[in-house]
Amino acid sequence: MRRSSSKKAQQSSVNSSATSKAVSKEMERIDNLFYVYADKSSGMIDPEGIESFCSDVEVDHTDVRILMLAWKMKAEKQGYFTLEEWRRGLKALRADTIAKLKKALPELEKEVSRPQNFLDFYSYSFRYCLTEDKQKSIDIESACELLDLVLGFQFRPQVGKLVEYLKSQHEYKVINMDQWMSFLRFCNEISFPSLDNYDEELAWPLILDNFVDWMRA
Known part of the structure; x- marks a missing residue:
């Protein structure tokens, strides 16, 4: 009986270690994606970076979905995303690649359209x-x-x-x-x-x- 509970504890520890590894991998990909578009000197994604990002997700920079994305990130300054804002938004959307982001946009539209x-x-x-x-x-x-x-x-x-x-x-x-x-x-x-x-x-x-x-x- 004791052996089976210690086995369970081991299994649970393996599972949680695998989960935290997956999470840190996901965060690493989210960060790497941020630096593709970030301006090196300011350390932020600026209007130019946003244009390039929009072109990759195939959405016009004046599209309402980009504003929805800013809302999801709780971005504070128009035309700029900080690393913290980027992480917050992409983690919530579970999108660590451009392909996943494209798929997440219709879901984001649905989320925003709920009255509250x-x-x-x-x-x-x-x-x-x-x-x-x-x-x-x-x-x-x-x-x-x-x-x-x-x-x-x-x-x-x-x-x-x-x-x-x-x-x-x-x-x-x-x-x-x-x-x-x-x-x-x-x-x-x-x-x-x-x-x-x-x-x-x-x-x-x-x-x-x-x-x-x-x-x-």
């Missing part, structure tokens, strides 16, 4: 565009591009009209986080294009009141 994840991704995409210290808003042009990218595939009619309105009005030069989050709430809650359940008495930002007036006119 999408809310997080949507607010992340705004913060990711704040490139200056203490910046709290993004210009209308960038906001329109971002809306199109992150919300366009789910709410094409609403986003089309919202972008048209934002580009034609002259009152607002920038969009802040509160307005940005309200756009998503608007798309989720308001009947479109009838807008018959839009109530201006509720706490909508003024920019959406103006948009609804513009639509009704």
Whole structure:
């Protein structure tokens, strides 16, 4: 009996040693992949490295999936990936080669499209565009591009009209986080294009009141 339990302990120790070996091998491959694209002097993947990476995974650098990948890595600076961010994202996706990464992208899209994840991704995409210290808003042009990218595939009619309105009005030069989050709430809650359940008495930002007036006119 004792011999069988010591055998089990040995087997379990062999298994855990094999697992930790596999994990460290996986991390080694993830790291090696990072250094293929990283800039030697900064030790980060910069915009040039990202372009080269996108070409290898056969995805355009303006594709929403690259933003989803940045979200998965919790990347902080637009156009740059640190080794720690890269490890975090690729480990979570269980992708230590370009081939595995290509296969992981459709799964990542599914993950982001779950409502709770999408809310997080949507607010992340705004913060990711704040490139200056203490910046709290993004210009209308960038906001329109971002809306199109992150919300366009789910709410094409609403986003089309919202972008048209934002580009034609002259009152607002920038969009802040509160307005940005309200756009998503608007798309989720308001009947479109009838807008018959839009109530201006509720706490909508003024920019959406103006948009609804513009639509009704």
